[in-house]
Amino acid sequence: MKKLLSLVLIALAGTTFTACDSFLDTNVNPNAPTDVPVEQKLPNALVKTVNLETGALNQLGAVWVGYWSKATDGPVNTSLFRLEETYGVEAMSFDRDGRPIWEDSYTTLVNYKDIENSAAATGDLAYVGIAKIMQGWHFMRLVDLYNNVPFTDALQGSKNVTPKYEDGQQVYEGAMNLITAGIEDIKAAPALSKKPVTDDVIFKGNLTLWVKFANTIKLRALLRQSEAGREGYISDELAKIRQEGSGFLGVGESALVNPGYQVSAGLQNPFWDAYYRNQAGALTTGYNTLRPTAYLVQQYKERNDPRLAKLYRPVNGDYVGVPLGATAADFNMAKTSALLGPNENGNQPAALLKSAQQPSVLLSSFESLFLQAEAAERGWLSGAEQLYEEAIKESFKYMGVPTGEFVAYNAQPSVNFALAPNKMERIIGQKWLALNSISSIEAWNDFRRLNYLSRLPQSLQSPSADPEFRPRRLTYRQSEVYTNSEEVAKQGTIDPFNSRVFWNK
Incomplete structure (x- = not known):
């Protein structure tokens, strides 16, 4: 693992978790990708992906879906996710320090395209397949946040610096096709x-x-479109997944990324480093x-x-959150969990914090099982109750809750699947508690x-x-507005509070 880490550390940048440069970040020139073997390129790209997911994207989602708040006297109270808590979406498009979701996504896509091209030239189809799957992941994520984005014309570097935008639904379909092709290559x-x-650090x-x-990414994408009048498309894609036959990530099968984290400056797990302790063991301002x-x-x-008792510290025997x-x-550090x-x-x-x-x-077993439970409740798969219960058990296991506590927990009317008046809400509610x-x-x-x-x-x-x-x-990011203004203008006026991505009807 130490040897792998030394290979990944081709260009170690800054280590602030919410900054544009992340742990093990390798910047790649899209016009002249580094000419190194694919086995050195792959871990860099995978780490870049997970850093984006567990960094800027996790922060964005955590504030807007009701997970995170702040102690009112915290040392970085005035700066930590300030734009998120004020719903400052327009200001985010100008903010260069902390939310480079657009730039990092396309830079990482260039990394994967380079891996695909290099591996295709040598006939190494396993690498080609992985690169295509991860390109599909990133294009879907871009649509989730921006809707219409460059797809067919993207990743060409100086050959096309003003790529055309494509409809979000078409990009999603193209990303699904990339993932399907990746499976076939593997x-x-x-x-x-x-x-x-x-x-392969996953x-x-x-x-x-x-x-x-x-297949799990594909199922997630199909569920994303479940309220968008896409029944025919969903049915066709589900048939492809069934025909392929490998199924989805199950019990004990999580996509976890570890390039060799160490107790050393800039080499710790980024979440730990940002929200718990630095390499010297001191509590961080984020914590x-x-x-x-x-x-x-x-x-x-x-x-x-x-x-709850595994997630937070009690204060005078109670757990106290902050609106x-x-x-x-009253919501200062000493009085809150x-x-x-x-x-x-x-x-x-x-x-x-382990x-x-x-x-x-990157993608947990319990998220996969909750996806399958929802799909079963919609009639796409079978066994919704069993999948729901397995998902909770996997969440308990990940969070360190003893296995024996599940029975009493699940017996409660507020948890039990069979007793739920609305089973879809029950699945999503438990999934929300698990993904925190x-x-x-x-x-x-x-x-x-x-x-x-x-x-x-x-x-x-x-x-x-x-x-x-x-x-x-x-x-859209102001960097994109400046460099690709005509294409951005074609997307019309974007109101982040009323304009929706194609699957959010």
Whole structure:
């Protein structure tokens, strides 16, 4: 692992988790990609992907879907996700320090396209397939946030610096096709061709898991379109998944990324480094400022949820959250619950903070099982109740809750699937509790898709008292407005509070 880490560290940049340069970030010139073997390029790209997911995207989703708030006297209270809590979407398009979602996505897409081209030239189809799958992932994520984006004309560097924008639905379909092609490439890889092993910092060369991962991404994408009048398309794509036959990520099968995190400056797990302790063991300003929302804590309490005690530190025997946007002194650091870490948990791993070397979560087994449970409830698969229960058990396992606590938890009318008056809401509610601070952007996507956002308390810093006033998407980056102005103008006026991506009807 140390050897792999040395290969990945081709160009170590800054280590601030919400800044534009991330842990193990390798900047690639799209006009002249680094001429190194694909086994050195792959881990760089995969780490870049997970850093974006667990960094800027996780922060964005965590604030807008009701997970994160701040202690009112926290050391970075005035700066930590300030634009998110004030719904400052337009200001985000100008902000260069912390939310480079557009730029990092396309830079990473260039990385994967370079891997695809290099591997195709040598007939190494396993690498080609992985690169296509990950391109599909990123293009879908761009649509989730911006709707219409460059696709066919993208990734050409100086050959086309003003790529045309394509309809979000068409890009989603193109991304699905990329993932399908990636699966086919992996399965067609010749026995003697080069295949990833330790350079695959997710599955360690297990190509069967790569195919399951790809199918899970496809299922997520189909569920994303479940409220958009896409029944025919969804049916056709589900048939392809069934025909392929590998299924989805299941119990014990998570996509976890670990390039060799170490207790050293710039080499720790980025979430740990930002929201717990630095390499010297000192608590970070992010840790001292970040707090759960009062609403989130209440939802765990109402269900007697044992995950609460694994997630946060009690204050005088109770768990206390902060309303998003609060400024009152009653919500200061001393009176509210911080994240629980090993130092506060008898040197045992906690729910989110396990160790400086812990892997980053790209797509968890419990998210996959919740996706399958929803698909089953919609009649696409079978066994909704069993999948729902397995998802909760996997979440318990990840957060360190003893297995034996599931039975009593699941017996409660507020949790039990069979007793749910609305089974879809029950699935999404438990999924929301499970994805807390792990894949927050996916929880926000669910709440947008199903129009649940108004169920969440509005930020006290909202510029509007209308309970429906919530960000629905991002606006195009000013860097893109300056360099590709004609194409951006063709997309019309974008109102981030009313303009919606194609799947959010």
